[in-house]
Amino acid sequence: MNSHFSTAALKWLSLVGVIWLQTFNGTNADFPAYSSQLKYLLSISQVQLNNLAVASDAGKLLGWLSGVAAHFFPLWLVLFIGAALGLVGYGFQYLFIVREVSLAYWQVLILNLLAGNSICWINTVCYLATMQNFPADSRIALSLSTSYQGLSAKMYATVVDAFIPARYVKGSYLLLNSVAPIAVSTVFAPFLRRFEVGDRPGITNCGFVALISVAFVTGIYAVVGSVGAHIPPMVLAIGLLILMVAPLTLPIGVSIREVLEQKWKSRDIRVFDYSVENESGDGLDKVVAEGSGHGDEEAGRFENGRIEEKEELEWAVNELLRSLNFWLYFMVYLMGATLGLVFLNNLGQIAESRGHSKTSTLVSLSSSCGFFGRLMPSIVDYYSSKWKVNLPRTISMGMLMVPMVVAFFMLAISSTSITLYVSTAVLGVCTGAISSISVSATPELFGTKNFGLNHNIVVANIPLGSFFFGYAASVLYDREGGGTGRCVGMACFQRTFISWGCVSSVGVLLSIWLFIRTRK
Numbered sequence: 001m002n003s004h005f006s007t008a009a010l011k012w013l014s015l016v017g018v019i020w021l022q023t024f025n026g027t028n029a030d031f032p033a034y035s036s037q038l039k040y041l042l043s044i045s046q047v048q049l050n051n052l053a054v055a056s057d058a059g060k061l062l063g064w065l066s067g068v069a070a071h072f073f074p075l076w077l078v079l080f081i082g083a084a085l086g087l088v089g090y091g092f093q094y095l096f097i098v099r100e101v102s103l104a105y106w107q108v109l110i111l112n113l114l115a116g117n118s119i120c121w122i123n124t125v126c127y128l129a130t131m132q133n134f135p136a137d138s139r140i141a142l143s144l145s146t147s148y149q150g151l152s153a154k155m156y157a158t159v160v161d162a163f164i165p166a167r168y169v170k171g172s173y174l175l176l177n178s179v180a181p182i183a184v185s186t187v188f189a190p191f192l193r194r195f196e197v198g199d200r201p202g203i204t205n206c207g208f209v210a211l212i213s214v215a216f217v218t219g220i221y222a223v224v225g226s227v228g229a230h231i232p233p234m235v236l237a238i239g240l241l242i243l244m245v246a247p248l249t250l251p252i253g254v255s256i257r258e259v260l261e262q263k264w265k266s267r268d269i270r271v272f273d274y275s276v277e278n279e280s281g282d283g284l285d286k287v288v289a290e291g292s293g294h295g296d297e298e299a300g301r302f303e304n305g306r307i308e309e310k311e312e313l314e315w316a317v318n319e320l321l322r323s324l325n326f327w328l329y330f331m332v333y334l335m336g337a338t339l340g341l342v343f344l345n346n347l348g349q350i351a352e353s354r355g356h357s358k359t360s361t362l363v364s365l366s367s368s369c370g371f372f373g374r375l376m377p378s379i380v381d382y383y384s385s386k387w388k389v390n391l392p393r394t395i396s397m398g399m400l401m402v403p404m405v406v407a408f409f410m411l412a413i414s415s416t417s418i419t420l421y422v423s424t425a426v427l428g429v430c431t432g433a434i435s436s437i438s439v440s441a442t443p444e445l446f447g448t449k450n451f452g453l454n455h456n457i458v459v460a461n462i463p464l465g466s467f468f469f470g471y472a473a474s475v476l477y478d479r480e481g482g483g484t485g486r487c488v489g490m491a492c493f494q495r496t497f498i499s500w501g502c503v504s505s506v507g508v509l510l511s512i513w514l515f516i517r518t519r520k
Helices: 002-025 027-042 046-062 064-072 075-097 105-133 138-163 172-191 201-224 233-271 274-313 317-321 324-345 347-353 359-387 393-413 417-446 451-458 461-480 491-518
Strands: none
Touching: 002 105, 002 138, 002 172, 002 201, 002 233, 027 046, 027 075, 027 105, 027 138, 027 172, 027 324, 027 347, 027 359, 046 105, 046 324, 046 461, 064 075, 064 105, 064 451, 075 105, 075 172, 105 138, 105 172, 105 451, 138 172, 138 201, 138 233, 138 359, 138 417, 201 233, 201 359, 317 451, 324 347, 324 393, 324 417, 324 451, 324 461, 324 491, 347 359, 347 417, 347 491, 359 393, 359 417, 393 417, 393 491, 417 451, 461 491
């Protein structure tokens, strides 16, 4: 019983560990907060600055290595490889920002490549640990845990505002990016593995309701702290810390419940004398055995059904790359989540061109809204499972791209601050939601056996989109700025926003086509 009790609690502790890792693993989201410093120190153009963002995203081209490594090495080792890559990638950039070392432009490119690749390794561990421990509820668990990655930039910005003195702010984001993931990895690495324990639907449902509720409150708190509410930075930081610690009460509660159940069972048994106890014990064992046998039979049928379904859906890499469905899915992600990420990467220059000085506020807003976007699928999944309704992932992605189209065109025709804030919020929500949905859409479309490898192939479109979309935007920016490297005015990104709106419109049509092909 002790083993069962500890394992049940550790299973939930594993999910809490994933939540913490995801919170601090979105290190590329705060790039706009220090990109201007890099641009100044390196004396580079907007196109060259965009190449740094592309290099970070290009790390995902090698993300498949983490999927291969996970087949041969324990998850804790894969986790530390990723954290070490981030320590090197961001750590040397921090030393460059504070002028402790000298780096050439090409060296900073390589460091960004390493830093971007580190995210893939940590994500792979988080995804696999979650799917292994919550196979029947993987959609909810994945959406819930990945939502916290949208909170990364907000978390780092809050820490900087609350705890870093003004004279040390320079480079502080890079310092946090380098040390926070490896620190959290060290704490939770022992718990990121498979825990064999039977599901208890009542506890599972209560657990997810509790975690989703905490996440929802966290999102509200983060958004309120990002849109001008006069909350002192220290108070905001303490509040976020409390909300981050709150999920730990779930495994503690599970442990307490199991201890109390064990004590009550022991107390009931002592009421009977020896003969009655034996008779009751036999009867109880018989009932439990019959109940367990029935449950095992049902679970076996379900599991066998799932296995048979997975065998039909399992895709090897060579089959994946020859599939029209895969390339449709690839393009939908490219024209949705990836395009949204390109917008967020350029948010610093977009705000600067419009005369908006509070870039960190916009970064915090986009991060908080991205968190909400990533959280939405877990809420929808939870209630869909209760109401026996299944909304296909493919059509969900298309529906989320419609507001993105509107936001891009609004940015093209309006230069007001409110338009910038609202569009940033909309794009943050939609980008986060599509990113979260894709984590469960990939195994649903192409199976779970090769998920670590297949999904990293899908997200390889991020560096490709970052390069093509970002490079085109940078060229137009420099052209409008007369080759000075600085552009001011609505025209700097106007044609870019129009083209991005058109691209997202095509993505909506492709998602409908993919839905039609896969709806059976």
